Amino acid sequence: MEVARTPEELTDLLRNIPHEERGFVPTMGALHKGHASLISRALMDGNRVIASVFVNRLQFNNSEDFRNYPKTPEEDLKMLAQAGCTLVFMPEERDLFSGDFRLKNYDLGFLEHTMEGKFRPGHFQGVAQVVHRLLTLTLPGSAYFGEKDFQQCMVIRRLIETESLSVKMVTCPIIREQDGLAMSSRNLRLNQEERDQASFIYQTLQKCRSRFRSGDSSAAICEEEARNLEQRGLRVEYLEICNERDLVQVDAFSFGATGRRIFLAAYAGKIRLIDNLSLEDED
Ligand code: AMP
Numbered sequence: 001m002e003v004a005r006t007p008e009e010l011t012d013l014l015r016n017i018p019h020e021e022r023g024f025v026p027t028m029g030a031l032h033k034g035h036a037s038l039i040s041r042a043l044m045d046g047n048r049v050i051a052s053v054f055v056n057r058l059q060f061n062n063s064e065d066f067r068n069y070p071k072t073p074e075e076d077l078k079m080l081a082q083a084g085c086t087l088v089f090m091p092e093e094r095d096l097f098s099g100d101f102r103l104k105n106y107d108l109g110f111l112e113h114t115m116e117g118k119f120r121p122g123h124f125q126g127v128a129q130v131v132h133r134l135l136t137l138t139l140p141g142s143a144y145f146g147e148k149d150f151q152q153c154m155v156i157r158r159l160i161e162t163e164s165l166s167v168k169m170v171t172c173p174i175i176r177e178q179d180g181l182a183m184s185s186r187n188l189r190l191n192q193e194e195r196d197q198a199s200f201i202y203q204t205l206q207k208c209r210s211r212f213r214s215g216d217s218s219a220a221i222c223e224e225e226a227r228n229l230e231q232r233g234l235r236v237e238y239l240e241i242c243n244e245r246d247l248v249q250v251d252a253f254s255f256g257a258t259g260r261r262i263f264l265a266a267y268a269g270k271i272r273l274i275d276n277l278s279l280e281d282e283d
Contacts, residue, residue: 001081003088006095007137013087014050014138023047024140024167026131028055030070030185031079034175038144039083041172047142051080052089052134054096058126065272070188089138096133103129107162108155114247115263116151116274119237124155131156135165142168146175148182150261150276151247174275176202182275194268197233201264204229204239205277208262212241212279217252229266237265237272241279 004010014022023042027035031053042049053076060066073090080088106128111117117124135143145153153171160169175183180202181195190198204225211221218241226236242249244259260279265272 001077001085001088003077003090005090005092007091007099010087010089010091010137017048017050017086019139020141021046021048022138022140022142023049024135024138024143025049025051025085026134026143026145027051027053028069028185029053029076030072030188031076032175032183032185032187034146034148034183036079036083037175038146038172039080039085041170042142042144043084045142045170047140048086049084050087050089050138050140051085052091052138053080054089054091054093054130054134056126056130057093058129059123060126061120061122064270068189070185089134096130101133104132106132106159108158110247111151111155111158114151115238115240115242115265119265124152127152127155128159132159132163132165135160135167140167142170144170144172146172147276148174148184149274150244150263154247180206182273184273186271186273189271190268193233194271197268198273200229200232200234201266201273201275202277205262205264205275208239208241209277209279212252212262215252218250233268235267237267239264244278 002013004013025038025042039049055069057066106125108124112124145156157169160167177183179199181198208221208225222239226239229236240249241262244261250260258280261276262279263276265274
C-alpha cells in the first residue's frame with residue numbers, strides 16, 4: 001500500500017490506476033469496522049481501493065469537537081493495508097487547500113435547513129467543499145459512503161449532480177456494535193456512563209419503528225421517545241420520521257408506502273451521536 005501526503009504525490013501514484021478501477025473511500029480516520037465495510041464493498045465491486053484520511057476542519061461547527069476529534073494515524077495505516085487498500089491519501093490541511101483551491105457556495109436546498117443541516121450550520125457546506133476537492137483529485141469511477149450519515153449521502157448525491165461529476169456513488173449499510181450502537185470514531189470518546197446511555201439510542205429507534213408500524217402517530221412517537229431518552233440522561237437534538245427522498249416529515253404509517261426512515265441526534269455527555277433506521281427493513 002502506498003501513501004500520498006500531497007496532491008502532487010497522489011496524482012503521481014494514481015497514474016497507473018485507470019479511473020474506472022478506482023474505488024474511493026473518504027474518511028476522517030480513527031477507523032473502525034464501519035469504514036472497513038466500505039473498503040470491502042469497494043473491493044467486492046472489483047476496484048483498486050483508494051482511501052483518504054483527513055479531519056476536515058471546515059465541517060466542524062464546533063472548534064472543541066474539532067480539537068478533540070480522535071486521531072490514530074498509525075493504526076489507521078495498518079488497518080487500511082490489512083483491509084486491502086492500494087493507496088492512501090493523508091494530506092495536511094495546508095497541502096489540500098493549496099494551489100487552485102477556492103471555497104465555493106453550494107446550493108444544497110432543504111438539506112441545509114433540516115436535521116444535521118439545521119443543528120450544524122455550515123457543516124454540509126464544509127463536507128461539500130472537501131468531498132468535491134477529494135473527488136476532483138482522485139477522479140474515481142466509484143465512491144463509497146455509509147448510510148450512518150444518511151443526510152450526508154444526500155448532500156453528496158446532490159453535489160455529484162450539480163457539479164456534473166462522473167462518479168458512481170455507492171451507499172453501504174450501517175455497521176453496529178453488539179448492543180446496536182452505530183460504530184463511530186466519536187464512540188472512542190465516551191466514558192462508561194455515556195457508553196451505557198448511548199446503547200439506548202438503537203433501542204429507541206427500534207421501539208419507534210414498532211410503534212409506527214402499529215399505528216401510533218409520528219408526532220406522539222417522537223415526542224414521547226425523545227422524552228424517554230432524556231430520562232436516561234441523553235440530550236436529544238432531534239428525533240424525526242421522514243421520507244428518505246426529501247427528508248420531509250411523515251405523519252403516520254400508511255400501508256404500501258415505502259422509503260421512510262427515522263433519524264436521531266443526541267448528546268451523551270459532550271459527545272454528539274447520530275443514527276438512523278429504515279422503517280421498512282428488518283435490521
Ligand atoms: P467518517 O470517518 O466518520 O467521516 O466516515 C467516513 C465514511 O464512513 C462515511 O461515509 C461514513 O458514513 C462511513 N461510516 C462511518 N461509520 C459507519 C458505520 N458505523 N457503518 C457504515 N459506515 C460508516
